[in-house]
Amino acid sequence: MTHPALELIDTIYTGNGWKVRLLCGYLGVTLQRRSLSIVEGDLDTEAFRRINPWGQVPVLRTREGPWLAESAAILWYLARGTDFLPTAALAQAQVLQWLFFEQTQHMVNLAQPRLWVELRGTMKRDDPAVLAWRELGDKALACMEAHLQLQHYFVGDRPSIADVALFPYTCMAEQGGYDLQPYPSLRRWLERMQALEGYVPLL
Amino acid sequence: MTHPALELIDTIYTGNGWKVRLLCGYLGVTLQRRSLSIVEGDLDTEAFRRINPWGQVPVLRTREGPWLAESAAILWYLARGTDFLPTAALAQAQVLQWLFFEQTQHMVNLAQPRLWVELRGTMKRDDPAVLAWRELGDKALACMEAHLQLQHYFVGDRPSIADVALFPYTCMAEQGGYDLQPYPSLRRWLERMQALEGYVPLL
Structure with missing residues (x-):
């Protein structure tokens, strides 16, 4: 029996989405990739809402058939x-702890400045909203630095997938105006992740 | 060998925190509970930051010894x-999908109006910020209603723990000005959860 391809x-x-492709690179797993455009309204269609009712990417078509949303669940x-x-109870829970930290303390504050300053260009690096995100984001980066x-x-x-989840938005932090110079252990960890076999860049 | 008590x-x-006590009620597991006060500054101390560097509750002292943060990781x-x-790959991933949905789409929009309108009393139900949270929160509730x-x-x-995680802030939604009348399946699910053996109320 052959499984349908992971899409x-x-x-x-x-x-x-990069998190998922990065993990597949490290694991040597092949994915069929289809990239949609937010600007073209691809995520705001009836067809896409049947795949993910809350209208976000990434989504993965599982081997069992159903589509799975939420990047960390996919990882x-x-x-x-x-x-x-890892399989031990405490280690699994600690992986999850970092996956939730990434979504609630880290990603939200690192992704927004990148989106509005670098990708859309509608905010400047010193806009009050950007500075507020950066204050919280720097708190998250300092937590990571202390741990590393x-x-x-x-x-x-x-x-583990904790590292995979935390890598992309840390790696792209400078696009949102972050300065990684105060975090030497974090910078060495980024280099370590990039040196692993199977590493996949964003583009 | 006896394990140290879960704290x-x-x-x-x-x-x-209610999520964790609710699950322990259903499972018949005993917890030692210690409640801190944000207003008294208990979370902003050196001692608490050694327990959780990002300064949030709940935290659980595991059987293995280390403290674990992030409610969903504790569940x-x-x-x-x-x-x-559940143990099957797809079912576990679907549980995680809902746990991440709860933290990123649901809790953030349901907890904030309750905090500022009901608990702190510094915002009114029709403040623009509260209305913005409610618009997103109603989108999350509509997704849940369609699924249920x-x-x-x-x-x-x-x-499963997906239900346990989604229960508390849905149950308390009206404290933030939400109206659950348009969600009949959601209301029946709330009643179903309250009727399960071992149910624990907030207070």
Whole structure:
């Protein structure tokens, strides 16, 4: 029995979609990729809402058939049974802790300045809203720096989907006006992730 | 060998902490609970930052010793090996999908109006910021309603931590000015959750 191909729907520049392609690169898993355009309104169609009712990318067509949304849930699905997802109870929970940290403390503050300053160009680096995001985002980066002063990867002694999830928006932080100079351990971790076999760049 | 007791640090009114106590009620698991006060500055101390560097409750002291943050990661840790966490790959990923939906689309928009309108009293129900949260929150509630028209629980045919995570802020939505009348399937699901053995109210 052959499984249907894993199909990923994303947009070209999304860091959340990059996470999935990055993990597949490290794992040597082949994806069919289809990139939609937010500007063209591709996510705001009846057809796409049947795939994801809350209208966001990335989404993955699973081996079982149904579409799966939420980048971190997709990472979990693809990493099960591989070295990128530990099996012990505490280590799994710590991976999840960083996945939720990424979505609620990190990504939201790092992605928005990049979107409005770099990609759309409708805000400047010193707009009050951008400065507010950067204050919270720098708090998240400082937490990561403190953790990476103690260990090379976020959970245990080898890369997991916690690292994969945190990589894209950290790597692109400077596009939103962040300065990574104060975070030397974070910068070494970024280099470590880029040196892993199978690394896939955004473009 | 006896395990050290599971210890939960929360605040009295937090819905994120309620999730953990609710699951423990359903599972019949005993927790030591210690409630801190945001107003008294308990979360902004050196001692608490050693427990959670990003300064949020709830946190759980695990059986293995380390403290675990992020309510959804705590739910996962406690539910492993129980009926509240399915084991199949797709079902687990779907549970995670709803856990991330709860944190990024649902909780953020339902908790804020409750906090500023009901608990702090510094905003009114028709303030522009509250109306903006409510527009997004109603989108999340409509997604849940559509899903619950098809099935009794969020994943599979029995309650999981996806239901436990989504329950508290949905149950308290009216405190933030939400009207649940347009969501009959959602209201029946709330009643179903309250009727389960071991149900624990907020206070």
